[in-house]
Amino acid sequence: MKNKKNHSLHSKAATWLLGGSMVLTAVVITACSSSPTPNYYTISPKVTPSVNSTIRVIEVLPVGLPDRLDRAPLVLQDSNGKSTVLDNERWTSTMSTQLRDTLSAGLQQKLGAIDSYSSGLAGNNQPLYRVSTDFSHFDIVDKSNINVAVSWVVKRQIPPTQLQSSNAKVITNAGSQLNCRIAFKQPIDQKAKKLEAIVSASSEAMSQIINTVSASIVALDSNKKSVINNGVCS
Incomplete structure (x- = not known):
């Protein structure tokens, strides 16, 4: 029992x-x-091709970016420096990759050139323009603007076969490097939806950067002084 x-x-x-x-x-x-399912965004600048570009090969290297920004989730900052990470609002890649890919695509479209870094292709006997970029700021601050500060170096590399040509520019390779930097604030539309306005402002900021970097490449190609807004080249 x-x-x-x-x-x-x-x-x-x-x-x-x-x-x-x-x-x-x-x-x-x-x-x-x-x-919740994350929302994904991408930076999509508006680029108008240059009709006078003779540049055929560029090489856009990975960009430098502070660790605080180099992540997929969007990061917002207030005026006191406090950061908020939006885990469910994300770029389609880490921010450094997003900026490099956007810069590369924009410069290719603007200049009518190929990026040998991403494509693996190289132009036959064409000068190559290598672009190394460092973003010290791409901060979304107070939901009112994006603070941008970026420096870049453009180096011209001449194929050995062209060094023997009759073109004085490529024989001497004079002025083979430009060092540039710009800083500006890109306003965020306060009347639009918050996240859409932030992405739109990011795209507009990159449009300005692409236009400025491409102008410096064209200036180096022409051995002319580069004059840029909100910055300097030397």
């Missing part, structure tokens, strides 16, 4: 444990299924 009673108690305990585990599993599944 005692054995039957113990068996009954064990059965009830097992049933209770099984039921408890099923409840726990249901809670975990419900918690996972209720997690």
